[in-house]
Amino acid sequence: MEHEKRYxxxxxxxxxxxxxxxxxxxxxxNKPLGHLHHWSIEQVALxxxxxSFALAVSTLFSGKLQELFGxxxxxxxCGIVLGIGLIMAARMDSLDALYIFAGVVVGAAxxxxxxxxxxxxxxxxxxKKGLIAxxxxxxxxxxxxxxxxxxxxxxxxxxxxxxxxxxGICAFALVFIGALLLKDAKVDIKSEMSNSKxxxxxxxxxxxxxxxQAYLLFIAFLASCxxxxxxxxxxxxxxxxxxxxxxxxxxxxxxxVAIFNTVGRFVLGSLSDKMSxxxxxxxxxxxxxxxxxxxxxxxxxxxxxxxxxxxxxFAFGGNLTIFPTIVGEYFGLKNSxxxxxxxxQGFGIGGLLGxxxxxxxxxxxxxxxxxxxxxxxxxxxMLLIKVPKEKTQIANMRQK
Numbered sequence: 001m002e003h004e005k006r007y008x009x010x011x012x013x014x015x016x017x018x019x020x021x022x023x024x025x026x027x028x029x030n031k032p033l034g035h036l037h038h039w040s041i042e043q044v045a046l047x048x049x050x051x052s053f054a055l056a057v058s059t060l061f062s063g064k065l066q067e068l069f070g071x072x073x074x075x076x077x078c079g080i081v082l083g084i085g086l087i088m089a090a091r092m093d094s095l096d097a098l099y100i101f102a103g104v105v106v107g108a109a110x111x112x113x114x115x116x117x118x119x120x121x122x123x124x125x126x127x128k129k130g131l132i133a134x135x136x137x138x139x140x141x142x143x144x145x146x147x148x149x150x151x152x153x154x155x156x157x158x159x160x161x162x163x164x165x166x167x168g169i170c171a172f173a174l175v176f177i178g179a180l181l182l183k184d185a186k187v188d189i190k191s192e193m194s195n196s197k198x199x200x201x202x203x204x205x206x207x208x209x210x211x212x213q214a215y216l217l218f219i220a221f222l223a224s225c226x227x228x229x230x231x232x233x234x235x236x237x238x239x240x241x242x243x244x245x246x247x248x249x250x251x252x253x254x255x256x257v258a259i260f261n262t263v264g265r266f267v268l269g270s271l272s273d274k275m276s277x278x279x280x281x282x283x284x285x286x287x288x289x290x291x292x293x294x295x296x297x298x299x300x301x302x303x304x305x306x307x308x309x310x311x312x313x314f315a316f317g318g319n320l321t322i323f324p325t326i327v328g329e330y331f332g333l334k335n336s337x338x339x340x341x342x343x344x345q346g347f348g349i350g351g352l353l354g355x356x357x358x359x360x361x362x363x364x365x366x367x368x369x370x371x372x373x374x375x376x377x378x379x380x381x382m383l384l385i386k387v388p389k390e391k392t393q394i395a396n397m398r399q400k
Contacts, residue, residue, distance in 0.1 A: 005183055006124040010132065012181025013121040014139040016075055016113060019174025020082070021143025022167065023110050024232070024258075025151045026051065026102075032160040033090060043095055047102045049352060052229070054107030056348025059115040063338035066184065071120045075179035078113035082106060083172025090164035113175060114140065115344065118324060119337035123185035126333060129325040130277065134269020137321045141262030143174075148258065201388075202332035208339050211388055213330055218343050220281070220381045221323050223374035225350030227288045228316025230367055232257055233355065235309045238364060243300035253309050260310040261317040268318025272325060281322050282382035284315035288375040291315070292368045312371075330387055 030044045065074045085106035092098040118136050125132040150170070154163035208214045231238075235257050239250025264284075272280045291311030298304050327343055328336045357367045 006185075008181045009121055009124050009183055009185075010135065012178040013117045013136050014178070015181070016079070016117050016175045016178025017136055017139040018143035018146070019079065019171045019178065020110050020114050020117075021140035022147040022151075022171050022174075023051065023055075023106065024144035025147045025167075027233075028148065028151055028155065029089075029160065029164070032155060032163075036090065036160050037093065039095060044098070047098050049355065050099050050103030051107035051110075052351040053348040054104045055111035055114070056345055056351070058108035058111035059341040059344045060338075062112045062115040062119075062341060063335065065112060066116055066120070066337060071116055071182045071184050072179050074116055075113045075182055076176050078109040079172050079175030079179060081109040082113070082175060083168040085109060086168035086171055087165050090161045113179075115337055115341060117178070117182065119328075119340060120182065120185050122324060122328060122336065123333050128273060129328060130269045130272035130322065133321045133325050134266045134272075137317075138262055138265040138269070141258065141265055141317060145255075145258045145262055148255070202334040203339060203388075204335055205338050205342065208331055208342060211331070213385060213388055214339075214342065216381050216385055217323065217326065217330070218346050219374075220285070220378035221319070221343050222346030222350045222353075223285070223371075223378040224288070224316055224319040224323075225347045226354050226367075226374060227292065227312050227350075227371040228261070228319075229347070229351040230354030230358075230371065231309050231312045231316070232261070234358070234364060238295065238300075238309060239305055241364060242295065243302065243305040245302060245305065249302055250305075253306065256306050256310050257313040261313040264314035264317030265321045268315075269321035272322050277322050277326050277329070278382045278385055281319055281326070282379050284318045284322070285375045285379040285382060287311050287315040289372055289379060292372040292375065295368050296365060296372065 026048045027045070030041050030048075033039070034041050034044045062074070085101050089098060089102040089106070092101055118133065121136050122129050122132055147167070147170075151163060151167055154166050158166065203211065235253035236247075236250045239245040239253050240247060243250070268280055268284060288311070291308045294300070294304055294308040294311075298308075300308070323343065324336065324340045327340045331339045354367045354371075357370060358364060361367075
């Protein structure tokens with residue numbers, strides 16, 4: 001019976017992740033929202049930077065909230081808050097209010113529900129961690145891709161205020177319905193030990209901070225998010241400024257990035273169940289290094305442009321799928337939401353870092369140099385990193 005329940009949890013997780021992923025269509029609203037309130041696009045766009053940062057920070061609290069209230073109640077409440085935040089976004093008359101509702105409130109609701117549904121679902125499938133993470137996070141990407149067209153229709157047909165209203169209702173419905181199918185996973189330690197070559201030592205947050213592997217994984221994850229989030233934000237600008245494409249051709253990068261990002265989650269997630277997850281991640285970082293090198297050192301035309309931004313998006317999506325499973329294998333599944341929440345702070349920092357460097361250096365290229373350097377460092381980390389010694393010793397004892 002418990003075996004059958006986990007598939008309902010998977011379906012609920014996928015539905016909720018589609019609703020949560022709609023957040024990544026925000027850039028479509030920058031211009032119309034700016035026109036509505038006579039704000040600059042830069043002022044409106046800052047709200048999404050705040051959203052990304054709030055999303056990352058909020059993941060730190062998902063594990064504790066699940067312990068207190070359970071996955072179903074927390075995710076359902078996040079769905080309500082997410083819907084209200086989006087509906088209210090277009091009705092805010094001041095930038096400060098926009099930053100609070102569309103930034104902090106929406107970001108926190110999205111981040112808590114994202115982390116909780118993902119890690120809870122992985123706990124239900126300790127035998128298929130990579131595939132399940134790929135399906136879950138892949139649906140987040142699918143939500144972004146589908147709602148690029150749905151929200152575009154809302155904007156053209158009903159205007160920006162009504163578009164936010166309908167978007168908020170859709171996001172709420174998807175997350176709330178998905179939450180109704182959720183059930184808290186009970187991590188079966190003995191079962192996991194028998195099905196894993198790793199030890200099942202469960203690290204708490206204090207012990208995580210004492211592990212060198214945690215810091216190495218954080219650096220690598222930050223490197224992936226730096227490249228991926230930066231490309232998501234500036235793909236069209238790379239096309240017009242560096243590849244010298246017209247706006248229409250450069251705009252195709254938005255769709256290419258969304259597609260490759262989603263495909264990477266499914267492909268690399270599934271592949272990580274068949275070979276070493278750290279080696280699959282190393283391959284992803286090699287792709288980021290090659291792709292950023294193309295941007296920096298190759299005379300970009302339309303094809304090279306799509307290959308470069310698509311490659312970074314593909315690898316970024318794959319790493320988003322692989323890293324939660326690596327954290328679970330290295331530090332245990334019981335506290336995976338809390339522990340991955342620490343590593344996930346690289347998402348918020350990486351998202352802010354790319355834009356800050358571009359603004360300070362007044363150009364796109366400097367950030368890509370940093371992406372190249374950090375992807376090479378991350379590639380080396382993922383090739384050489386080993387399971388914590390204590391876990392290896394326990395695994396060896398079990399084999400004897």
